[in-house]
Amino acid sequence: MQSDTRWVLVSWMRQFGAAMVIYLAALVAATWALGSVRVGPLRTAIILVPILPGLALIWLTVRAYGRCDEYIRLRLLRAAAIAAIAVAALSLVYFYLELLGFPHLSTAWISNVVWAVFVAQMLRLIATGK
Amino acid sequence: MINSVPNLRAERGWTQGDLAKQLGVSRQTVNAIETGRYDPSLPLAFAIAKLFRRRIEEVFQP
Numbered sequence: 285m286q287s288d289t290r291w292v293l294v295s296w297m298r299q300f301g302a303a304m305v306i307y308l309a310a311l312v313a314a315t316w317a318l319g320s321v322r323v324g325p326l327r328t329a330i331i332l333v334p335i336l337p338g339l340a341l342i343w344l345t346v347r348a349y350g351r352c353d354e355y356i357r358l359r360l361l362r363a364a365a366i367a368a369i370a371v372a373a374l375s376l377v378y379f380y381l382e383l384l385g386f387p388h389l390s391t392a393w394i395s396n397v398v399w400a401v402f403v404a405q406m407l408r409l410i411a412t413g414k
Numbered sequence: 415m416i417n418s419v420p421n422l423r424a425e426r427g428w429t430q431g432d433l434a435k436q437l438g439v440s441r442q443t444v445n446a447i448e449t450g451r452y453d454p455s456l457p458l459a460f461a462i463a464k465l466f467r468r469r470i471e472e473v474f475q476p
Contacts, residue, residue: 289440353438353443354439354443355439355443355446355452413441413442
């Protein structure tokens with residue numbers, strides 16, 4: 285248990301934000317490489333680079349979990365559960381919308397939804413304490 | 415579960431931050447316990463009772 289849990293969350297949010305910016309930059313580069321770089325080791329490397337900051341997002345969050353006290357850990361787990369449920373609901377709905385002709389989406393959106401829902405809850409906890 | 419943490423803390427003139435520091439938890443955790451949004455673990459409940467020099471059932475009631 286630590287008394288500086290709020291600092292842990294704020295620190296996590298800053299590091300998470302930085303990792304997310306790097307991830308998005310790598311994602312843009314990977315998307316560009318898909319259509320603009322000739323098939324070969326360089327193209328493969330550019331496309332795979334986003335995996336590293338993507339995994340960093342997870343590592344930062346797991347590390348923050350270990351540094352928080354029991355109540356904040358509960359909140360983190362609840363945020364993760366709600367994010368998972370949101371993805372389950374959205375993927376269920378969109379599956380049927382796809383059957384009706386909606387465009388096929390990459391599975392990459394799952395990660396985006398999970399983090400968006402999770403981070404929104406953490407921001408609320410940091411801002412309001414509730 | 416109801417608890418008398420707010421009263422015991424007020425008797426001593428402590429802020430939520432003071433109590434949190436002595437317990438080694440966050441102020442959000444103390445606030446959540448006092449407002450009934452969170453029931454603490456047994457180790458934390460015992461730590462709270464010990465800090466206030468009360469029996470655990472004097473601090474927490476079902």
